[in-house]
Amino acid sequence: xxxxxxxxxxxxxxxxxxxxxxxxxxxxxxxxxxxxRPVVFARLAAASTIEGIIAPLATKFVDRDTAPVFxxxxxxxxxxxxxxxxxxxRSAAATQEGMSRAVKGTLTLVRIRRVASYFxxxxxxxxxxxxxxxxxxxxxxxxxxxxxxxxxFGMGMQDFGLVFxxxxxxxxxxxxxxxxxxxxxxxxxxxxxxxxxxxxTITCLGYILVSSVRFVYIILIVGGLNVIGGxxxxxxxxxxxxxxxxxxxxxxxxxxxxxCGAFAGLFGPWLFRAVFSYFLQPGxxxxxxxxxxALLLNLAGIALTLCLPMRAFDTGSPAECSQLSTAS
Numbered sequence: 001x002x003x004x005x006x007x008x009x010x011x012x013x014x015x016x017x018x019x020x021x022x023x024x025x026x027x028x029x030x031x032x033x034x035x036x037r038p039v040v041f042a043r044l045a046a047a048s049t050i051e052g053i054i055a056p057l058a059t060k061f062v063d064r065d066t067a068p069v070f071x072x073x074x075x076x077x078x079x080x081x082x083x084x085x086x087x088x089x090r091s092a093a094a095t096q097e098g099m100s101r102a103v104k105g106t107l108t109l110v111r112i113r114r115v116a117s118y119f120x121x122x123x124x125x126x127x128x129x130x131x132x133x134x135x136x137x138x139x140x141x142x143x144x145x146x147x148x149x150x151x152x153f154g155m156g157m158q159d160f161g162l163v164f165x166x167x168x169x170x171x172x173x174x175x176x177x178x179x180x181x182x183x184x185x186x187x188x189x190x191x192x193x194x195x196x197x198x199x200x201t202i203t204c205l206g207y208i209l210v211s212s213v214r215f216v217y218i219i220l221i222v223g224g225l226n227v228i229g230g231x232x233x234x235x236x237x238x239x240x241x242x243x244x245x246x247x248x249x250x251x252x253x254x255x256x257x258x259x260c261g262a263f264a265g266l267f268g269p270w271l272f273r274a275v276f277s278y279f280l281q282p283g284x285x286x287x288x289x290x291x292x293x294a295l296l297l298n299l300a301g302i303a304l305t306l307c308l309p310m311r312a313f314d315t316g317s318p319a320e321c322s323q324l325s326t327a328s
Contacts, residue, residue, distance in 0.1 A: 025254045027086065029238055037235035038188065039180045045231045046175035049168050115252045118244055126308050127240065128260060130192070131233045133301045135264030136271070137199060137294055138227060142167075143269030144276055144290055151280065152287045153213050166217060170224030179228050188232055188313040192305050195229030198222070200298035208288045208295075230261075240312055 024044055032040050062070055119125050149155040149163065182191045203226055206219040234257050241253045272290055279289040 025234070025258065029254055031087075034235075034239040034242065037238060038183055038191075038232040041231035041235045042175040042179035042228065045227070046172045049172045049175065049227075115241060115256060118241055119256075124240065124309075124312075126304055127233065127237055127312055128256075130301055130304045130308070131230075131237065131257060132260050132264050133297055133304065134196070134230050134233060135261045136268040137297045137301070138230065139265045139268030140272035140297075141199075141203065141226075141268075141294055144272045147273070147276055148207065148287055148290070149216065153216070155213075163216070163220065166220045167223070170221050171227050172224075174224035174228050175231065178225070179231065182228065183232070188236060189305060189308070192229040192232055193302060195226060195232075196298045196301040196305065198225040200295050200302070204291045204295035204298065207291045234261075236312055 025041070028037065028040050028044065119128060145163065145167070146155075146160050149160060155163070179191070182194065186194060203219060203223045206215070206223075210216060210219065237257050238253055272293070275293050276287075276290040278284070279286045
């Protein structure tokens with residue numbers, strides 16, 4: 001049993017070498033227009049969020065022996081769908097040539113330099129900072145929920161299963177159904193500002209002031225608005241770069257966004273748990289200070305979003321937007 005855990009880690013590393021989100025984002029960038037990407041990226045994020053709803057339910061039907069079998073079956077089903085139903089534009093010869101050049105490393109390095117040089121110009125790097133702050137806050141808050149609720153309200157694992165399910169459902173509903181109407185009503189900048197503002201007020205101030213468990217569920221339900229900004233920022237990064245680099249460099253841009261998200265996914269939980277642990281020590285006992293940190297980061301996200309140049313919010317030509325609305 002002690003050695004088997006390393007096989008689990010090894011399997012996780014192998015499946016993460018080419019992340020599913022990275023692959024699907026690359027495909028979506030190639031097959032979607034700039035004006036449609038915020039909504040499509042949000043739907044992909046919602047599909048990933050659904051695991052938070054399914055996982056607690058699945059634990060009632062599978063055990064540690066059957067769980068890997070179910071995971072393998074789902075992965076094989078996804079592979080079959082990708083092979084049979086996802087169209088491909090590149091010819092076999094172009095794909096083989098690209099793989100050959102990528103193995104040599106020269107093409108990849110050139111693309112990385114081209115994309116990186118664009119983001120080093122003027123205020124272009126601010127969009128990556130907005131993406132990093134949003135990812136850090138989202139991952140950090142998610143990592144601290146259990147410890148916070150256990151410390152403040154005495155919740156156990158069974159109670160937290162319901163909390164996690166409500167939180168995931170709220171995220172999925174907001175990403176699936178609210179991103180498109182909010183984008184039309186408020187625009188990209190307004191929707192991102194709404195996301196940071198909801199996180200700062202409803203979630204952070206809510207947890208600082210909350211005194212009853214029933215109010216926790218209200219915060220969780222409305223808190224789905226916290227995550228609607230992430231897919232929009234990812235789409236904006238791609239749209240900013242697209243007119244300035246060759247089409248094949250967009251894959252590097254998607255990888256850069258995913259790398260920032262992965263770093264935020266590591267840094268956010270470490271930062272929030274360190275702050276939470278520090279303020280639980282004798283003489284400094286406070287479960288709310290970690291939410292003060294989250295509040296300050298969200299305010300920084302609002303300030304940086306307001307500083308972004310207006311060209312960052314360009315979603316395509318009016319004609320393209322009209323065609324997308326008609327198709328929708």
